Amino acid sequence: MRSESISRTSVAGKAFGAELQLGGRLAASLRADFRFAPLNALFLIAIFVAGLVLHLSTYPFSTTAVLLFMVSALVLAVILRAAQVWESVVILGAADCLAGYLHLRPNSDVLLGTVILALVVSPSIQIAYQWERAVVLRFGKFRALRKPGVFVIIPVIDKVARFVDQRIRVTDFSAEMTLTSDTVPVNVDAIAFWIVWDAQKAVLEVQQFESAVILSAQTALRNAIGKNDLANLLSERDRLGHEIQKVLDEKTSAWGITTQAVEIRDIIIPKDLEDAMSRQAQAERERQSRIILSTAETEIAEKFARASVYYQDNPVALHLRAMNMVYEGLRQKGSMIIVPSTAVETMGLGALGGLTAFGRDAAQKSTGVEAPADDTTASTG
Numbered sequence: 001m002r003s004e005s006i007s008r009t010s011v012a013g014k015a016f017g018a019e020l021q022l023g024g025r026l027a028a029s030l031r032a033d034f035r036f037a038p039l040n041a042l043f044l045i046a047i048f049v050a051g052l053v054l055h056l057s058t059y060p061f062s063t064t065a066v067l068l069f070m071v072s073a074l075v076l077a078v079i080l081r082a083a084q085v086w087e088s089v090v091i092l093g094a095a096d097c098l099a100g101y102l103h104l105r106p107n108s109d110v111l112l113g114t115v116i117l118a119l120v121v122s123p124s125i126q127i128a129y130q131w132e133r134a135v136v137l138r139f140g141k142f143r144a145l146r147k148p149g150v151f152v153i154i155p156v157i158d159k160v161a162r163f164v165d166q167r168i169r170v171t172d173f174s175a176e177m178t179l180t181s182d183t184v185p186v187n188v189d190a191i192a193f194w195i196v197w198d199a200q201k202a203v204l205e206v207q208q209f210e211s212a213v214i215l216s217a218q219t220a221l222r223n224a225i226g227k228n229d230l231a232n233l234l235s236e237r238d239r240l241g242h243e244i245q246k247v248l249d250e251k252t253s254a255w256g257i258t259t260q261a262v263e264i265r266d267i268i269i270p271k272d273l274e275d276a277m278s279r280q281a282q283a284e285r286e287r288q289s290r291i292i293l294s295t296a297e298t299e300i301a302e303k304f305a306r307a308s309v310y311y312q313d314n315p316v317a318l319h320l321r322a323m324n325m326v327y328e329g330l331r332q333k334g335s336m337i338i339v340p341s342t343a344v345e346t347m348g349l350g351a352l353g354g355l356t357a358f359g360r361d362a363a364q365k366s367t368g369v370e371a372p373a374d375d376t377t378a379s380t381g
Contacts, residue, residue, distance in 0.1 A: 032083075032084035032085060032160075033084065033085045033086045033159045033160065034084055034086075034123050034124075034126060034153065034159070034160050035084065035126055035127070035160065035163065036080045036081050036084045036122075036123060037127060039125070039127060040080070040122045040123060040125060041077040041080075041081060041122070043118075043121060043122040043125060044073060044076060044077050044080070044118045044119075044122035045073045045074075045077060047114060047117055047118040047121065047122065048069050048070070048072065048073035048114055048118055049069075049073075050114075051069065051110055051111065051113070051114025051117075051118075052065070052066065052069040052070075052114075054110055054114075055069070055107075055110040055111065055114075058107075058110060059107045059110075062104070062107075064103055064104065065104055065107075065111070068099070068100060068103055068104065068111065069111065069114070072096050072099075072100070072111075072115065073118075075092075075096075076092055076096065076115075076118070076119070079092060080092070080122075080123065086123075086155065086156045086159075089119050089123060089155070089156075090156070092119070093115055093116065093119040096115045097111075097112050097115050097116070100112060100115065119155075120155050123155060124152050124153055124154070124155055125150065125152060126146075126150070126151055126152070126153055126160060127149070127150050127151075128146055128147065128148045128149060128151065128163060129148060129163075130148045131148075131165055131166055131167045132148060132163045132164060132165055132166065133145055133146065133147065133148075133163075133164045133166060133199040134146040134151070134160050134162075134163050134164075135160070135161040135162050135164065135199055135200060135203045135204070136151075136153060136158055136159070136160055136161070137158065137159045137160075137161050138154070138157055138158050138159075139157060140159075142200070142204060143158065145199060145200050161203055161204075162199070162203045164196055164199035164202060164203060165196070166195065166196050166197070166199065167195070168193055168194070168195050168260065169193070169194055169195065169196075170191055170192070170193055171191065171192050171194065171210075171213060171214055171217070172189065172190070172191045172192075172265075173189075173190060173191075173192065173214050173217045173218050173221065174187065174188060174189045174190065174218070174221075175187070175188045175190075175218060175221045175222045175225055178221075178222050178225045178226065179225075179226065180225055180226065180228060180229050180230050180233060181226060181227060181228055181229045182229040182230055184229075184230045184269065184270075185269075185270060186225065186230065186233065186267055186268065186269050187267075187268040188221060188225060188233070188264060188266070188267050188268075189264075189265045189266045189268075190217070190221055190241070190244070190262055190263060190264050190265055191262070191263050191265060192213070192217050192245075192248065192259060192261070192262045193259070193260045193261045193262075193263075194213055194248075194252065194257055194258060194259045194260060195257070195258055195260060196209070196256060196257050197256055197257070197258055198256025198257075199256065200256065201254075201255055201256030202255055202256045202257060205254075205255060205256075206255050209255055209257060212252075212255070213248075213252060213257060213259075216248055216251050216252065217244070217248055217259075217262070220244045220247045220248050220251075221244055223247075224240055224243055224244050224247075228240065230269070233267055234267060237263075237264040237267075240264055241261070241262040241263050241264050242262075244262040245259050245260070245261055245262040248262065
């Protein structure tokens with residue numbers, strides 16, 4: 001039973017938290033009249049506690065009075081946190097005063113004063129963070145632009161139209177299935193860096209400046225895509241982003257907004273076109289490789305032709321070159337080398353072989369060893 005009660009409590013707590021988040025989003029969408037932050041809730045509960053102490057010091061102890069004070073403080077704090085409009089302050093204040101009067105009469109004067117004081121003081125104290133500017137309206141007209149810090153508004157009469165964040169914002173936008181100048185459908189994703197430098201213009205002259213910036217950026221991106229072909233989109237992203245940023249900044253400057261930069265993140269083309277471009281790039285690389293190979297062959301042939309001029313009337317140089325080729329082959333491979341007879345005659349290797357055989361026969365005769373019948377000469381490594 002205890003575990004079931006704990007689980008029910010946790011479920012109720014999660015549902016309560018979800019309701020608070022939903023109420024916060026609803027209040028933001030309806031342009032709340034004030035910001036009811038944790039500091040405001042603290043002021044409200046502190047005033048109720050002080051009122052409870054004053055009530056108990058003035059009148060006899062009453063459990064009903066304690067419960068009514070505490071429940072009123074918690075309910076008001078939660079509902080004002082979710083609603084954040086003056087209508088809720090007036091309605092809840094009237095209902096709480098009526099409930100206190102009915103339950104504590106004729107000792108309800110302290111509770112009535114506490115409710116009125118708490119609902120007047122706690123929403124009136126507002127805080128703007130360092131990066132914010134608060135646009136305050138009085139009777140529907142622009143009153144002031146509050147800077148960061150603590151400021152006070154008049155209940156019901158004043159309204160904080162918007163807390164404007166003046167930090168650099170990053171907004172992503174895209175242009176789906178847009179045709180380029182050469183009729184290629186592409187999907188382009190981009191991001192824009194922009195900042196609100198005049199909160200008064202942004203709030204009072206544009207209904208929803210965030211949506212206005214995003215839609216204007218999408219329009220500028222589509223126009224830029226339609227003016228360029230696919231090759232320019234793929235190779236000149238920086239130039240395209242600069243053009244979009246220039247067009248967008250000209251439009252948003254009148255709203256108190258500056259577009260600092262626009263960057264193209266990704267360009268997606270159809271799969272069939274991507275395969276065709278891949279095959280085209282592969283064929284282009286093959287053509288370049290063949291051109292390079294033929295150029296190398298031409299240069300080699302030219303070098304050989306120049307070398308033949310030096311070897312034509314210089315048999316000694318040709319002979320040395322032949323000996324060097326044989327030596328390099330034996331040194332690197334260490335195996336038998338078979339040289340064509342025409343090459344032997346051309347390079348003079350035959351005379352070298354005869355001199356080697358004659359020297360070997362002379363050495364055998366001096367030692368008394370007969371030479372073999374076969375005159376074949378082989379050189380091994």
